Amino acid sequence: MNILLIGSGGREHALAWSMAASPLCDRLFVAPGNPGTAQQGENVALDVTDHAAVIAFCRRESIDFVVVGPEAPLVAGLVDDLAAAGIKAFGPTRAAAQLEGSKAFTKDFCAEFGIPTAAYRRFTDAEAAKTYLRNYGVPIVVKADGLAAGKGVVVATSFEEAEAAVDAMLGGSFGEAGAEVVIEAYLEGEEASFFALCDGKTAIPFGTAQDHKRVHDGDEGPNTGGMGAYSPAAVLTPELQSRVMREIIEPTLAGMRARGTPYTGILYAGLMLTKDGPQLIEYNARLGDPETQVLLPRLKSDLVTAFLAACDGVLDSISLQWRPEAALTVVMAAKGYPGPVEKGSEIRGIAQAEGMEDVIVFHAGTKQEGDRIVSQGGRVLNVTALGTTITAAQKRAYEAVARIDWPEGFCRHDIGWRAVERERG
Ligand code: AMP
Ligand code: GLY
Numbered sequence: 001m002n003i004l005l006i007g008s009g010g011r012e013h014a015l016a017w018s019m020a021a022s023p024l025c026d027r028l029f030v031a032p033g034n035p036g037t038a039q040q041g042e043n044v045a046l047d048v049t050d051h052a053a054v055i056a057f058c059r060r061e062s063i064d065f066v067v068v069g070p071e072a073p074l075v076a077g078l079v080d081d082l083a084a085a086g087i088k089a090f091g092p093t094r095a096a097a098q099l100e101g102s103k104a105f106t107k108d109f110c111a112e113f114g115i116p117t118a119a120y121r122r123f124t125d126a127e128a129a130k131t132y133l134r135n136y137g138v139p140i141v142v143k144a145d146g147l148a149a150g151k152g153v154v155v156a157t158s159f160e161e162a163e164a165a166v167d168a169m170l171g172g173s174f175g176e177a178g179a180e181v182v183i184e185a186y187l188e189g190e191e192a193s194f195f196a197l198c199d200g201k202t203a204i205p206f207g208t209a210q211d212h213k214r215v216h217d218g219d220e221g222p223n224t225g226g227m228g229a230y231s232p233a234a235v236l237t238p239e240l241q242s243r244v245m246r247e248i249i250e251p252t253l254a255g256m257r258a259r260g261t262p263y264t265g266i267l268y269a270g271l272m273l274t275k276d277g278p279q280l281i282e283y284n285a286r287l288g289d290p291e292t293q294v295l296l297p298r299l300k301s302d303l304v305t306a307f308l309a310a311c312d313g314v315l316d317s318i319s320l321q322w323r324p325e326a327a328l329t330v331v332m333a334a335k336g337y338p339g340p341v342e343k344g345s346e347i348r349g350i351a352q353a354e355g356m357e358d359v360i361v362f363h364a365g366t367k368q369e370g371d372r373i374v375s376q377g378g379r380v381l382n383v384t385a386l387g388t389t390i391t392a393a394q395k396r397a398y399e400a401v402a403r404i405d406w407p408e409g410f411c412r413h414d415i416g417w418r419a420v421e422r423e424r425g
Helices: 010-020 051-060 073-074 078-084 103-115 126-136 159-173 238-258 291-298 303-311 352-355 390-403 417-424
Strands: 003-007 028-032 065-068 088-090 119-125 140-144 151-157 181-185 192-201 204-209 215-216 220-223 228-231 264-274 277-284 325-334 357-362 366-369 373-374 378-389
Touching: 003 010, 003 051, 010 028, 010 291, 010 303, 010 357, 010 378, 028 051, 065 078, 065 103, 073 078, 078 088, 088 264, 088 303, 103 119, 103 181, 103 238, 103 277, 119 126, 126 159, 126 181, 140 159, 151 159, 159 181, 159 277, 159 390, 192 238, 192 303, 204 238, 204 291, 228 291, 228 390, 238 264, 238 277, 264 303, 291 378, 325 390, 352 357, 352 390, 357 390, 390 417
Parallel strands: 003 028, 003 065, 065 088
Antiparallel strands: 119 181, 140 151, 140 181, 192 204, 192 264, 204 228, 215 220, 228 325, 264 277, 325 378, 357 378, 366 373
């Protein structure tokens, strides 16, 4: 079949790499793609916010299946519009993607269906929000309701910080996303990510991971989209995973179905493992970036078959096989990230890194200029390695990083530290 993948990041390079290897895949197109996806299929310069243009492309190229990587097109209803045009697409509908698109929606949903999450209140009025904060105490968490590219959450340790967050969000600095805020209780524990593949009624586990959001070693500095990740997350023991399925994922599928908006696609639960058990921090309606870059290298089963089974509502008839090895990815970013960065510096040594066994370099913000690869954004490469343990995967990933010659870039040097400490015992 012919497949169109939507997106352009490291996650999409990993998806393209997996799908291109499928016996079901004839031609693979990626819109808009990056130089990494261009090695797996054909990049196409489509404006993916123009749903009519995407549909026209699908008809012209006889696309049988569309896979949507990022959240924005899901929340914008691309899957709904493709379905209305008779084109099969992987990912939730606009209504189901509200689980990522609106924090207020998700908190109300959790309350209705008894899904464990931090206690919360919703506000559209700044004075009312501040009165609540003052009475509640710190630490406390202030969140913009809508999509804010990971920047809409402030974990405040003082009233001043919490009030400033309320003023910034309700004051319009997040546009529509900040028309409402959610204020919630601070949860204490270790964070981990759990992924489930869903077909509207059945969910099957799709792996675990942990990422590193802060820009500097030792989890210091500002938040980023993610500086590295590893899978599996041993902190999510088999017992805890069953609990997450039973207490969080399954009630979510049942609730979405009861509401007439069944959830199909990947459901990505950001969890806090508290002393009272796993609590939902947030849902994402898609695979993570860079988590995908460590999940897919571990997947033995055919990804296209699995995604099709989700779309066709037959997940109860398949099971997924995973490699026993661990995977770890190190994000190489342009100096200055997550602030402004310079583009256009040349990156050498990618082939030397990829020459190592069990190493894959996924492209994110890169650009092909003649026969050179140059930087084109903040997060630029994901250097990924497999190993018998996280410790072994980490060693191999950093050996591969050392082969990459890019003076204008940087990475963290401690990706995986929690798991490495755990393995050391
Ligand atoms: P989110 O975008 O909702 O995943 O939040 C971003 C980050 O803020 C999370 O990864 C957590 O580190 C932190 N965070 C969000 N909500 C809470 C909470 N209720 N308690 C503690 N930390 C939180
Ligand atoms: N790495 C976090 C995310 O994809 O949302």
